[in-house]
Amino acid sequence: MNEQQPPQDPQEEETPSTQLSEDEVEAVAEKKASSARVVHEVIRLQGQEELKRPLLSLLFSAFAAGLAISTSVLAETFLEQRLGASPQAELVTSLGYCVGFVLVIIGNLQLFTENTVTAVLPLATHPTWRNLGRLGRLWGIVFTGNMLGTFLAALLMAHQVILSAEQLGAATEVSRHLLERDVAKTLLLGIPSGFLVGSIAWIMPNARGSEFWIVVVITYVIAIGGFSHVVAGSAEAWLLWMTGKASGAWVLGGFIIPALVGNIIGGTGLFAVLAHGQVRSEI
Numbered sequence: 001m002n003e004q005q006p007p008q009d010p011q012e013e014e015t016p017s018t019q020l021s022e023d024e025v026e027a028v029a030e031k032k033a034s035s036a037r038v039v040h041e042v043i044r045l046q047g048q049e050e051l052k053r054p055l056l057s058l059l060f061s062a063f064a065a066g067l068a069i070s071t072s073v074l075a076e077t078f079l080e081q082r083l084g085a086s087p088q089a090e091l092v093t094s095l096g097y098c099v100g101f102v103l104v105i106i107g108n109l110q111l112f113t114e115n116t117v118t119a120v121l122p123l124a125t126h127p128t129w130r131n132l133g134r135l136g137r138l139w140g141i142v143f144t145g146n147m148l149g150t151f152l153a154a155l156l157m158a159h160q161v162i163l164s165a166e167q168l169g170a171a172t173e174v175s176r177h178l179l180e181r182d183v184a185k186t187l188l189l190g191i192p193s194g195f196l197v198g199s200i201a202w203i204m205p206n207a208r209g210s211e212f213w214i215v216v217v218i219t220y221v222i223a224i225g226g227f228s229h230v231v232a233g234s235a236e237a238w239l240l241w242m243t244g245k246a247s248g249a250w251v252l253g254g255f256i257i258p259a260l261v262g263n264i265i266g267g268t269g270l271f272a273v274l275a276h277g278q279v280r281s282e283i
Helices: 022-031 036-052 055-069 071-083 087-106 120-125 129-158 165-180 183-206 211-225 230-242 248-277
Strands: none
Touching (some): 036 120, 036 183, 055 071, 055 087, 071 087, 087 211, 087 230, 165 230
């Protein structure tokens, strides 16, 4: 006959297993990761702040992000020039892809699929027409600013303002991989990319000084996986068009729109909804 277990004292779980000093108790609290509810609230408040920002502030920040993330193309180009094109060299060249994301995310610039995911949580928590309109406004401004930034960066590259003729040829070769995909493939590859970039916002509150490595590791996976990110990839797409390797119709219909849809499905439809869903019954 099994012995009945005595009821657990509710305070027992909060009682330390050993006697700790005040400093040690504080050290434990500092090392303890925030709960899902705490992280959700941190991100929701960040999203609220993003929704309140003035139009010009958002636009300039998004434009700067478009320029900054285009450095990924430059970094990949310079690495490939020195390492050559081979499967082994590609593993190192792909590290260049992380450069633009580090500049944008660590610099708190407005990047579609990263900052815009945080703005979904206020809508998920309080689904009103007002919040939906505010989210649409934020998405429209940030996406427009990002595209203008990558367009200008591609223009400077194509006209050899920031690249030599040899470097421009290498940058074009780096970008050619986008032409190997059809619309459906670009959209499907955009889903994991949106999910991964969206996850960065969820991880950051518990990063504890590891923000740089989080951004590098996650965006490196996007690079070696060949996933489609609408902003980072748009710099390559614009460059292909400006150098005569692709048409304007392909840039919009063959890459930007399907990559955008894939990123929204992955970042908003999957990650933001799942992140909210796990704490919905607790808030």
